[in-house]
Amino acid sequence: MKKFLSIVTSGTLALLMATTSVVTSFAYDGNDDSAKATDAVSLEVVSDNTIPAEEPTGPNETVPTVPCEPTINYPQINRFSNNATGTKISWNSYSGAVKYRVYVFNGKSWSRVGESITTNFTHTSLRDGVTYRYTVRAMDKNNKFVSDYNKDGYSNTFFAPPVISSLQNVFGGVTVKWSKNSAINSYRIYRKTKNTGWKRIGNSDNGSFTDTTAESGISYTYTLRALDAENNFVSYYNDGKSVTYVKTPTINKIENTATGSKISWGKCNGASKYRVYYLQNRSWKALGNTTATSFTHDKLKSETKYTYTVRCLDRKGNFASGYDKNGTSNIFLNPPTISSLANINGGVEIKWNTLKDADSYRVYRKTKNTSWTRIGNAESNTFKDTNVKSGTAYTYTIRCIDKDGNFASYFNNGKSITFVKTPSIVKVENTAAGSKISWEKCNGAAKYKVYCLDSNKGWKALGTTASTSYTHDKLVDGTTYTYTVRCLDSKGNFASGYDKDGTSNTFIAPPAISKVSKAENGNLVEWNSVPGVAGYRLYRKTVNTSWSKLADVTEGTSYVDTSAKKDNVYSYTLRCLDKNGNLISSYISNTKYYHNGVLADGKITVNGQTYNFAKGLFRSGYQKINGKRYYYNSKGVVVKNTIVGSKREGWYYADKNGVCCESEEMRLAAEYMMTYCKGDTLDEKMKSGFLYMAKNFPYNRTYDHPKKASDLPALAIDLFKNKKGNCFRYAAAFACTARIAGYRSRVVIGDVLGSPHGWTEVLVNGEWLICDPDAQLPGYKAPDYKPYMMKKHYWTLNPHVKCEVTIENGKAVWK
Incomplete structure (x- = not known):
């Protein structure tokens, strides 16, 4: 901005053009009694330098002076300085002057504005942006003018200190705003804190400036000075305006949580709380306030983009910072399901x-x-x-x-x-019945389901087992089968995968011995050829030994057993071999025995032991001979003096001759002892049976009391079948079990103090002892086995009839 200073010399007006220069200094003006920063209007241009550290009191400048005019007979104004209250006018001293009178031109004439005994005067109550023209005249002590005056005067435009209209914490700093005067070219901004003086922080040619160097939580005071085009000061400054800067929160992380997005930001000193926003329909919508430096936005839609910003609040809930208008975006993703x-x-x-x-x-x-x-x-x-x-x-x-x-x-x-791991098939063995598939145990499996591959229908279930092996039977000899296994849980659901390729095996049926005959030096063993095998392994056993390898035969289908001894009994079996000598088939275990080259038949004694054969095989299980039932063990020997059979075959008592007692009460007694009675011996089973009968077969009152021995078998049968009865039924049934255990036993029909009663007696070491299951019933609360093998009953017994039971020729006899 150009200014003109008018100088009057000897009646001649000289118009000089001067340029005002703003100086950023904090120099003390010695002519100013107030010791405040001053401004100057001068012909000299001063460079714009950094504020010196030794001048900390306020925004100031170095002020150039107006050169004195030669042969001038009036005070010459050499400097103007706009300050906070007006314009300070300075001039050179005039010889003989005691004081000076200052005038301002009012548009028509010069008007007196004041007097000064110094060489400066401040004209106050000025209007901002108005140009004023001044002149000065010297006076003596009598108030007489002793000088002329410059009739054109000296001009200066007054600019009041710029007033800050607002301080606002924005994203990135503090924005300082003021009303820009169109006559001002630019402004210089200053800042101070309670611990520092004024410090220049920048220039602006409009009505705002953002201080980006502010630190959060610190209180700053800002002020301004106006500059002309040459960066000379044209205004003073005021006390400024203060704000505590709180920086805009910077979102540094957004994490998707299980419930929403967690927005996190750095702590902002000076903030009491934070308000979180998200962008909705191009407008920021508040989510909530928090004193923490994170906030979780929940109930979000997965695979949706959300944009967030955060703003600081003071303790009253007012905004204390700016906010990031662009925000930070994040795509919310629900946790994968x-x-x-x-x-x-x-x-x-x-x-x-x-x-x-x-x-x-x-x-x-x-x-x-x-x-x-x-x-x-x-x-x-x-x-x-x-x-x-x-x-x-x-x-x-x-x-x-x-x-x-x-x-x-x-x-x-x-x-x-x-x-539960997929079962790994470790072995497939060809057995006599089929192929036995074996696999490793799989922890966590309750059962296993075995499959066979059907070329047309895929995997076909064969069956389920709780063991780690399964035998696939009814196979076609020479056929290849492929297997896989899958685990099941306790409910029968699949608990594992399965091997989709499976494990293959070719089934080779056990080869059979076709003929055994007497050879010159032993037994000649012959068999039929099996296609696809490389050889055979021949085994032999006797009645007293298990199978042992006899020889491997790789050529032909016969072998002469030269180690066979005369009058001994031998059985032979085979297994197939592959080319590597591995066994690829099972064997037939129940093969026939040969005696001196012919099938063993009838009674044959070997090493003093007699064995019973039937066409090469041991007699076993129940056999009817001459109308009597016998039981043979696996070695063809008749079993005697014990209970024989099985749950499948049925239970019988075999006497000292091996004849099984077929009377119904004795058959049921044997079944009762093997089903309910504990113990390794018949004697232990009898004792266990006594207590089990009393505690588990409830008392049932009836009035069909027996009178003679022939009445008792039906009572024993009724108790074993219906599992309840009265004292006579208990006695008859227990007498049967005692007889099977090897005791002489009898049922006594009598009374107890006139009431009918029956009990059992067994002969022990020549003495008949009382066994009364009825007296052991839970209702009597008698200690276990107290009524068992008693010499004297704790009840008063009166016997009437005594009926002993014996076993003769496979029948029970009561007499």
Whole structure:
């Protein structure tokens, strides 16, 4: 901005053009009694330098002076300085002057504005932006003018100190605003704190300036000075305006959690709280306030972009900072949901829903004894965990990963499964009945289901087993079968995968001995050829030995057993061999015995022991001979003096001659003892049976009291079948068990103080002892076995009839 200073010399007006220069200094003006910063209007241009450190009192400048005019007979104004209250006019001293009178031109004439005994005067109450013209005249002590005056005067435009209209904490600093005067070229901004003086922080050619160097939590005071085009000061400054700067919160992280997005930012000194916003329909919508430096926005829509910003509040809830108008964006992703967990061959297969904004996925696992552990990444929505132990329960969860390898989602509680490994078939053996498939035990499996591959229908279930082997029977000799096994849980559901390729085996039926005959030096053993085998292994056993290898035959289908001894009994069997000498078939175990080269038949005594044969095989199980039932063991020997048979075949008592007692009461007594009675011997079973009968077969009152021995068998039968009865039935039934145990036993029909009663007596060491199951009933609360083998009953017994039971020629006889 150009200014003109008018100088009058000897009646001649000289018009000089002067340029005002703003100087950023804090120099003290010695002519100013107030010791405040001054401004100057001068012809000299002063460079704009950094504020010197030794002048800390306020925004100031170095003021150039107006050169004196030669042969001038009036005070010459050499400087103007706009200050806070007006314009300070300075002039050179005039010889003979005691004081000076200052005038301002009012547009028509000069008007007196004041007097000064010094060489300066401040004209106050001026209007901002108005140009005033001044002149000065010297006076003596009598108030007489002693000088002329410059009739054109000296001009200066007054600019009041700029007034800050607002201080605002914005994103990135403090924005200082004021009303810009169109006559002002630019402004210089100053700042101070309680610990520092005024410091220049920058220039602005409009009505605002943002202080980007402010520190959060610190109180700053700002003021301004106006500059002309040459950066000379044209205004003073005022006390300014203060604000505590609180920086705009900077969002440094947004994490997707299980419930929403967690927005985090750095702490802002000076903030009491923070208000979080998100962008909705192009407008910021408040989410909530917090004193923490994080906030979780929940109930979000997955795979949706949200933009957030944060603003500081003071303790009254007013805004204390700016905010990031652009905000920080984040795509919310729900934790991936596992859709399925499946035990497959080799591990656990995890599948989950695909999220389009996920670049990849990270898979985690935990057990009841471990925390979440990362186990791998996947680019698709499927992962196979191969590092698992059968029988262990695992829980899996997934997190989304972005392209930079950062988490893009949280995780949920996951989904659990007990891993049960796929059964691994370790062996397939050809047995006599078929192919026996064996596999490793799989912890966590309740059962196993075995499958065979059908070329037309795929895998066909063969059966279920709780063991680790299964025999596939009814196979076709020479046919190849492929098997796989799958685990089941306790409910019969699949608990594992399965080997889709399976394990194959060619079934070779056990080869059969076709003929055994007497040879010149032993037994000649012959068999039929089996296609596809490389040889045979021949085994032999006797009645007293198990199978032992006799020879491997790789040529032909016969072998002469030269080690066979005369009058001994031998049996032979075969197994097939492959080219490597491995066994590839089972053997027939129940082969026939030969005696001196012919089938063993009838009674044959070997080493003093007599064995019973029937066409080469031991007589075994029940056999009817001459109308009597006998029981032969697996060696063809008649079993005697014990209970024989099985649950499938039925139970009988075989006497000292091996004849089985076929009377119904004795058959049921044998069945009762083998089903309900504990013990390794018949005597132990009898004692156990006494207590079991009393405690588990309830008393049932009837009035068909027996009168003679022939009445008793039906009572014993009734108790064994219906499992309840009265004292006579207990006595008859227990007499049967005592007889089977080897005791002489009898039923006594009598009374107790006139009431009918029956009991059992057994002969022990020549003395008949009382056994009364009825007296052991729970209702009597008698100690266990107290009424067993008593010499004297604790009741008063009166016997009437005594009926002994014996076994003769396979029949029970009561008499």
